[in-house]
Amino acid sequence: MILGHLFGLYTHPKKEWHNIDEQHEGVQSSLSHILLVALLPPIFAYISSVFIGWRVGAVDPIHLTPASALGMSVAMYVALIGGVFALAYLTYWMSHTFGSTPTYTQALELAAYTATPLFMVSIAALYPQLWFLMIAGLVGITYSVYLLYTGVPILMHIPEERGFIYASSIVTCGLVLLVSIIAGSVILWNVGLGPQFMH
Numbered sequence: 001m002i003l004g005h006l007f008g009l010y011t012h013p014k015k016e017w018h019n020i021d022e023q024h025e026g027v028q029s030s031l032s033h034i035l036l037v038a039l040l041p042p043i044f045a046y047i048s049s050v051f052i053g054w055r056v057g058a059v060d061p062i063h064l065t066p067a068s069a070l071g072m073s074v075a076m077y078v079a080l081i082g083g084v085f086a087l088a089y090l091t092y093w094m095s096h097t098f099g100s101t102p103t104y105t106q107a108l109e110l111a112a113y114t115a116t117p118l119f120m121v122s123i124a125a126l127y128p129q130l131w132f133l134m135i136a137g138l139v140g141i142t143y144s145v146y147l148l149y150t151g152v153p154i155l156m157h158i159p160e161e162r163g164f165i166y167a168s169s170i171v172t173c174g175l176v177l178l179v180s181i182i183a184g185s186v187i188l189w190n191v192g193l194g195p196q197f198m199h
Contacts (some may be wrong), residue, residue, distance in 0.1 A: 004029075009113060013147055017154040020109055029106050034112040038080040041122035043071035048125040049195075055129065068196035075188075080119070081180050087111040090173040098166040100156040110148070110155050117143040145171060 004025075008016030019114055048054065049069045053061025064072070085108070092107035121140030148170060153163030188194070 005033075005113060006116065009116065009147060013150050014154070017151045020113065020151075023110070024105065027108060030105065030108045030112045034081065034084050037112075037116050037119045038077060038084070040119050041080060041125075044122045044125040045076060046070065046073045048128045050124065058185045059088050062068075065196045065198050071193075072195060073091045075146060075185075077115075079184075083178050084108075084115050086177055087115075087174055088166070090177075091170055094166070094169055094173075095156060098156070098158055098162050098169075100158050100166070102156055110151055110156040114144050114148040114151060117147065123138055168190050190193070 005016050008019065028077040034139055046069045049072075050066050051063075053063045055061050088104065088108040088111035091110055092102060092104050095102050095107070118137075118140040121136050124136030127133075149164065149167045152158070152167040152170070153160045156163065156166065158166065
């Protein structure tokens with residue numbers, strides 16, 4: 001069921017990871033979940049950048065043109081989905097090193113559900129103040145990492161000690177992916193695909 005595990009991951013995460021491990025609803029369920037939840041950051045970013053505007057210091061709000069914001073939102077959506085799939089692949093690829101033999105579906109479930117808090121906290125973009133967004137982002141990242149550290153031993157069927165090292169390796173891969181996405185954005189901006197502002 002789409003978003004069926006969402007409430008449990010926030011109220012009793014360890015129990016919910018066990019439910020996910022027992023049910024293994026398949027690639028379609030994980031894909032539906034991530035396709036839906038990954039819509040949130042682009043939608044809120046579009047609304048914020050076109051209708052509300054971003055403030056940097058005491059100057060007037062900065063707005064993007066609707067066409068520019070739409071293009072960037074679509075690119076963000078594709079990057080988020082691609083990032084989750086890449087993280088799932090890296091999780092699957094590293095599994096044998098830590099004595100685990102998951103299916104790609106299990107790795108995708110882990111990536112999809114641990115990314116959820118980070119995507120959901122994007123609602124903070126409706127109040128585009130830098131200090132607020134930094135706090136909200138920190139909360140989202142913290143809970144996503146917590147879900148990862150609690151979920152790895154359960155879904156990958158390994159001891160918690162080994163799961164800690166495995167999860168730390170996944171976090172490192174996630175940071176590398178994030179830097180790669182940011183670097184890709186900078187390259188695209190430099191070739192003329194950057195944001196266009198309303199004057």
